[in-house]
Amino acid sequence: MTSRVLAAVAWPYANGPRHIGHVSGFGVPSDIFARYMRMSGHEVLMVSGTDEHGTPILVQAEREGLSPRETADKYNRVIVNDLRDLGLSYDLFTRTTTLNHYAVVQDLFLGLHRNGYVVPRITMGAVSPSTGRTLPDRYIEGTCPICGYPSARGDQCDNCGNQLDPIDLINPVSRINGETPKFVETEHYLLDLPALAGSLGKWLSSRTDWRPNVLKFSQNLLEDLRPRAITRDLDWGVPVPLDGWRDQPMKRLYVWFDAVIGYLSASVEWAKRSGDPDAWKQWWIDPDARGYYFMGKDNIVFHTVIWPGILLGHNGEGDHGGTVGPLGELRLPDEIVSSEYLTMSGSKFSTSRGKVIYVGDFLREFGPDALRYFIAVAGPESTDTDFTWDEFVRRTNFELANEWGNLVNRSISMAHRTNGSIPTPGALLDVDHELLRTSQNAFDTVGALLGRNRFKLAITEAMRVVGAANKYISDTEPWKLKDNPERRDTVLHTALQVVSDANTLLTPFLPHAAQQVHEALGGSGVWAAQPEIREVTEEGGPDYPVIMGDYAGELARWESHPIGSGTPLQQPTPLFAKLDETLGETGPAWAPIER
Ligand SMILES: [Zn+2]
Numbered sequence: 001m002t003s004r005v006l007a008a009v010a011w012p013y014a015n016g017p018r019h020i021g022h023v024s025g026f027g028v029p030s031d032i033f034a035r036y037m038r039m040s041g042h043e044v045l046m047v048s049g050t051d052e053h054g055t056p057i058l059v060q061a062e063r064e065g066l067s068p069r070e071t072a073d074k075y076n077r078v079i080v081n082d083l084r085d086l087g088l089s090y091d092l093f094t095r096t097t098t099l100n101h102y103a104v105v106q107d108l109f110l111g112l113h114r115n116g117y118v119v120p121r122i123t124m125g126a127v128s129p130s131t132g133r134t135l136p137d138r139y140i141e142g143t144c145p146i147c148g149y150p151s152a153r154g155d156q157c158d159n160c161g162n163q164l165d166p167i168d169l170i171n172p173v174s175r176i177n178g179e180t181p182k183f184v185e186t187e188h189y190l191l192d193l194p195a196l197a198g199s200l201g202k203w204l205s206s207r208t209d210w211r212p213n214v215l216k217f218s219q220n221l222l223e224d225l226r227p228r229a230i231t232r233d234l235d236w237g238v239p240v241p242l243d244g245w246r247d248q249p250m251k252r253l254y255v256w257f258d259a260v261i262g263y264l265s266a267s268v269e270w271a272k273r274s275g276d277p278d279a280w281k282q283w284w285i286d287p288d289a290r291g292y293y294f295m296g297k298d299n300i301v302f303h304t305v306i307w308p309g310i311l312l313g314h315n316g317e318g319d320h321g322g323t324v325g326p327l328g329e330l331r332l333p334d335e336i337v338s339s340e341y342l343t344m345s346g347s348k349f350s351t352s353r354g355k356v357i358y359v360g361d362f363l364r365e366f367g368p369d370a371l372r373y374f375i376a377v378a379g380p381e382s383t384d385t386d387f388t389w390d391e392f393v394r395r396t397n398f399e400l401a402n403e404w405g406n407l408v409n410r411s412i413s414m415a416h417r418t419n420g421s422i423p424t425p426g427a428l429l430d431v432d433h434e435l436l437r438t439s440q441n442a443f444d445t446v447g448a449l450l451g452r453n454r455f456k457l458a459i460t461e462a463m464r465v466v467g468a469a470n471k472y473i474s475d476t477e478p479w480k481l482k483d484n485p486e487r488r489d490t491v492l493h494t495a496l497q498v499v500s501d502a503n504t505l506l507t508p509f510l511p512h513a514a515q516q517v518h519e520a521l522g523g524s525g526v527w528a529a530q531p532e533i534r535e536v537t538e539e540g541g542p543d544y545p546v547i548m549g550d551y552a553g554e555l556a557r558w559e560s561h562p563i564g565s566g567t568p569l570q571q572p573t574p575l576f577a578k579l580d581e582t583l584g585e586t587g588p589a590w591a592p593i594e595r
Contacts, residue, residue: 004282004289007034008263008333009048010299011096014075015060019356020371020387021380023086025339026294028375029455031088033292033337035508035528036450038089038551040558045283047266049094050076053237054255055138055155068236072097073544080545082359084531086368087511092270093531093547096262099538100272104265104327105258106241108314109230111325113242117192117313118230124167125186125233126154128174134233134250135166135174135181142169155232161298165229189240190227191257196309196318197225203308203332214336218304228306230257260307263293264330273536273548285328292335292453300338308332337453340380344387357387361590369510370396370576376459376509389593390584397578404466404506404513405575407473411495412520414478416569422496422522423489424565432494435472439465439501440560446505447558455509462505469498493565496521500563507556513575514556522567529554 009030012018034046052072061071076095083093095101112118126135137154144152145168149159154166166172167183174181201222207215230253231240237252245251267280283289293303309318311330316322344357362371374395379385415423428436442465449458473495481488500521507514511528518527531549587593 003042004286005034005037005042005044006263006267006283006289006291007037007044007046008291008293009046009090010293010295011049011051011259011262012079013056014050014052014072014079014095015056016075017078017358017360018082019344019358020362020375021342021344021356023083023088023359023371024342024375024379024385024387025296026337027083027086027088028372028379029337029339029381029453030292030294031086032372032376032455032508033294033450033453034089035511035556036447036558038554039504039507039556040447040451043282044091044551045267045270045280046089046091047093047263047270048090049092049096049262049266050079051255051259051262052076052095052097053252053258055153055234058136058138058236069097077545078360080533080547082363084533084547085363086359086371087530088547089511089529089531089549089551090547091549091551092266092273094262094266094269095544096258096265098265098269098544099541100269101258101262101265102238104268105238105253105261107326108261108264108310109253109257110241111314111327112191112310113189115313115316115318115322115325116320117195117318117322118189119192119227120187121190121227122185123165123188123229124183126166126172126174126181127184128176129179129182130177134186135176136234136250137166137232138234139175140166140169140172140181141175142166142172145170186233188229189231191230191306191309191313192227192318192320193225193306193309194227195320196312197222198319199312199317200225200305200309203312204304210336214300214304214338217300221301221305225305230254256302256306257310260302260310263307264327270548273546281328284330287331289331290334291331292337293333294337295339297338297340300336303333303336303338335453340382340384342375342380342385342387357591361588365588365590366396366579367512369513370400372509372511373400373459376455377463379455381454381456388584389587393579393581393584396576397581399463401574401576401578403463403470404502407466407470407502408499408517408520408575409572411469411473411492411499412569412572415492415496416571418485418488418492419569421569422563422565422567423492425490425493426486428490428494431472431476432490435468435494435498438468439498439505442501442505443558443560450508459506459509462502462509465498465502465505469495469502472498493563497560497563501560504556504558504561516573516575518555520570520572521563522569523555525555526553527555 010026034044037044061068140154144157147160232254234252238258271279314325446458446461476491478488478491503517514528529551531547533545537543
C-alpha cells in the first residue's frame with residue numbers, strides 16, 4: 001500500500017560541530033527508515049534543520065567574538081556538510097533563522113493566542129540596578145536551586161538540565177559587572193498546557209501501538225502539567241507577533257517553542273521550493289499520511305506532549321474550544337522513534353579536542369558507510385551504548401570487509417574471470433533453490449523490521465543472507481568446477497543473484513556501497529540517490545545552504561531484481577578497506593586514546 005510518510009527528524013543545535021552521538025540517535029536511523037520507505041513505494045517527506053536560537057548560540061558567539069547570526073551561519077554550514085557527507089537523504093534540511101520559519105511560528109502562535117491557549121502572565125524579570133535596563137537571562141548566573149551547581153544560567157542549569165527563571169537562582173549576579181540584579185514585574189506569554197491536558201490524554205490513550213514506556217511516561221506527565229513560558233527576555237529569536245510586543249527588542253519567543261515548529265515550517269519551505277506551495281498539506285492534513293518523529297530520549301516530552309499540545313490548541317481542540325488555526329487542521333504525530341545515548345567514555349581523548357568524536361573528522365578518515373553500519377548494528381537503539389575504536393575496527397573488518405565485501409568481490413571476480421559477464425544458469429539443484437529462497441524471504445522479514453524501526457534486528461537479518469551466500473560458495477566450490485562449466489555457471493549465477501538481493505536489502509544501511517555494487521554487477525544509472533547541498537535564497541533574506549535531493553528517480557526498489565545473463569562484468573574494486581587493528585588500541589591520530 002502506498003501512503004505518505006513524514007519523517008520528522010530532531011534538529012541539531014548550531015552552536016558547534018556535531019559528534020557521532022548526535023547522528024547515532026536519530027540522524028542515521030531516520031535515513032535508513034526513509035530510504036526503506038521510498039524503496040517500498042511510499043511518498044516520503046524527510047525534513048529537519050539546524051536549531052539556531054536561544055542562549056547557547058549567544059554564549060558560543062561571545063566565546064568566539066562573533067555575532068549570533070555569524071555563529072549560526074558558521075555551524076549551520078559545518079553541520080549541513082557533515083550530514084550530506086553521511087548520505088542523509090533529507091527532502092529539506094534547513095534552519096530556524098529563515099523568514100519562512102518565522103512566519104510559520106508566528107502563525108501557530110496566533111492560532112493558539114486566538115483560541116485562548118496562550119495566556120499572559122506577570123513574572124519577575126531582572127534589570128540592572130546601575131543602568132535600569134533589562135538583563136537577558138544568559139547574563140545572570142547563580143546557584144541552581146535544584147542541584148546546587150554554582151554556575152547555573154538564568155534560563156537553564158547546564159549541570160542538571162532543568163529550565164530555570166532568573167529569580168529562582170540562589171545569589172544571582174550579573175555576568176556583565178557582577179552586580180546583584182533587581183527583579184521587577186515583566187509580562188510573558190505562557191502556553192496553557194493544563195487546558196490541553198484533557199484532549200492530550202484522550203489522544204494518548206488512542207496510541208495503542210507505542211512502546212509502553214514512552215506511552216506511560218507521557219501519560220504521567222499529564223498529571224502535573226503546568227503553564228509553560230513561551231516568551232523570554234532575550235534579543236535573539238522569533239519576535240512575538242502582537243501589537244506592543246513585536247518591536248520590543250528584549251522579548252522573543254522561547255527557543256523550544258520555535259524549534260519544535262521546525263518540522264512544519266521545513267515542510268512548508270520544501271513545498272515552496274518544489275514548486276507547489278500547498279504540497280506540504282499532503283503530509284500534514286491528509287488523513288492517510290503518517291508522521292514518524294525521530295529523537296533522543298531526552299526529547300520525548302516535546303514530541304509526545306508539548307508539540308501535540310501546540311497542534312491541538314492551534315486546531316481548537318482543548319478545554320477552551322476554538323476554531324482551526326490559520327494553517328488548517330494539523331495532524332498529530334503517529335509514531336515516536338526515540339533512541340538512547342551513544343557515549344564515548346571508553347575512549348579517552350585529549351581534552352583539547354573535547355572528549356568527543358566529531359562527524360566531520362570521522363567521515364574524512366573512514367567514509368560514511370562504515371559509520372552507518374556501526375550505528376545500525378551497534379548503535380544506541382534501545383540501550384545506552386559506549387563507542388569504542390576496538391568494536392568499530394572489529395565490526396568493519398570482520399563483518400563489512402570479510403563478510404559482505406568479500407562476498408561481492410569473490411563472486412564477481414570469479415564470474416569475470418570465467419565468463420567476463422553474468423553466466424547463464426543451467427538446471428538448479430536444491431541447494432541453489434534453498435539459497436534463493438533465503439534471500440527472497442528476507443525482503444519480507446527485513447522490511448517488516450525496518451517498518452517498525454528495528455534497525456539492529458533488520459541489519460542482522462540482512463547480514464544472515466550474506467552469511468548464507470558465503471557458506472553456499474564455500475560448499476559448492478565453483479573454483480573446482482572447471483570440468484563442469486554448466487554447473488559452475490549455475491552456481492555463479494545463483495551467487496550473483498543473491499549478491500544483488502543482499503545489496504538491495506543493505507541499500508538503506510549502506511547506500512554508497514550499494515551504488516558501487518550495482519555498478520559492479522553491470523548496472524547503470526542512480527541506484528541509491530544521494531543528498532546534495534543547494535545554495536538557496538528567500539525574498540528579503542540572505543543566501544543559505546540546504547540539503548535536498550532527487551530521490552524519486554533512484555532505481556532501488558524493495559524487491560528481488562532478476563540479474564541479466566550476459567551482462568558484462570568488470571573486475572571489482574574492494575568495497576571496504578580493512579582497518580589496521582592497532583587503531584583499536586591507539587585511536588586515530590586526531591582523537592588518540594589516552595594511555
Ligand atoms: Zn541544576
